[in-house]
Amino acid sequence: MEALNLTPQNWPRYHGFVSADWIEGTSYRRFRRYDMTLPLPTQAIIGQVCIFIVLTPSDNQIFFKCDNCFRQHQPTNLNCSMTVHRAHSFLDKTTRLFDFKTQQRIPGRWKQVGIETYGQSRLTVETWKCVHIN
Numbered sequence: 001m002e003a004l005n006l007t008p009q010n011w012p013r014y015h016g017f018v019s020a021d022w023i024e025g026t027s028y029r030r031f032r033r034y035d036m037t038l039p040l041p042t043q044a045i046i047g048q049v050c051i052f053i054v055l056t057p058s059d060n061q062i063f064f065k066c067d068n069c070f071r072q073h074q075p076t077n078l079n080c081s082m083t084v085h086r087a088h089s090f091l092d093k094t095t096r097l098f099d100f101k102t103q104q105r106i107p108g109r110w111k112q113v114g115i116e117t118y119g120q121s122r123l124t125v126e127t128w129k130c131v132h133i134n
């Protein structure tokens with residue numbers, strides 16, 4: 001895999017996190033492909049790797065179950081459990097990954113195999129690998 005050569009100058013910007021591909025159970029972390037020109041994995045293929053920009057939401061978002069807003073909580077988003085004061089979210093039962101839009105579980109079991117951080121940024125750049133087919 002080619003090196004990303006991340007620097008403070010090209011570190012992903014919070015306001016550039018304008019959509020999400022996957023979301024992680026219990027942590028509520030949002031995943032966005034680092035390279036949006038690459039397709040999102042749709043099948044579980046062992047060894048398959050994908051690099052993501054990962055946004056860790058605020059403690060408030062996690063506590064009140066903000067599960068459908070890609071970045072900050074949007075009080076007008078009626079699909080968000082936080083907006084409608086839902087007691088439970090689909091994210092609460094498992095640490096598995098879900099499709100952000102459909103809320104369907106991502107095929108396969110994925111494992112974080114690399115992480116890069118920068119200062120106080122809430123974004124990390126993470127490499128994930130499919131390690132099991134179900």
Ligand SMILES: [Zn+2]
Binds near residue numbers: 065069074080081
């Ligand atoms: Zn929300």
